[in-house]
């Protein structure tokens with residue numbers, strides 16, 4: 001991940017929730033996000049404020065959007081999740097379990113570790129779910 005940024009698990013989940021639903025073409029609203037994260041709106045607002053301070057997100061007239069930095073962070077995060085998931089599943093761990101366990105630390109790795117891990121497993125093009133992994 002981007003080294004200067006330290007995120008909590010909830011902040012990580014929030015970034016994913018904001019961006020992962022490709023059926024939504026327009027920015028997500030607080031009510032949708034709070035439903036998706038199964039957290040009360042005031043709790044979500046606190047998370048959003050912290051993400052805004054970290055420069056990852058912006059709020060405009062009720063809409064919540066990731067900044068360019070937030071998008072970079074999101075892309076690194078999903079790639080990291082998918083590479084770790086590949087390693088777990090290749091080791092014989094059940095996919096659902098792998099996905100859940102990897103989610104608890106996929107946001108803590110730095111870029112260098114991620115790059116080494118991906119080379120170690122032969123730079124896979126997709127995760128065990130079949131979702132694409134991209135390289136710069």
Ligand SMILES: [Zn+2]
Nearest residue numbers: 081085099100
């Ligand atoms: Zn997963």
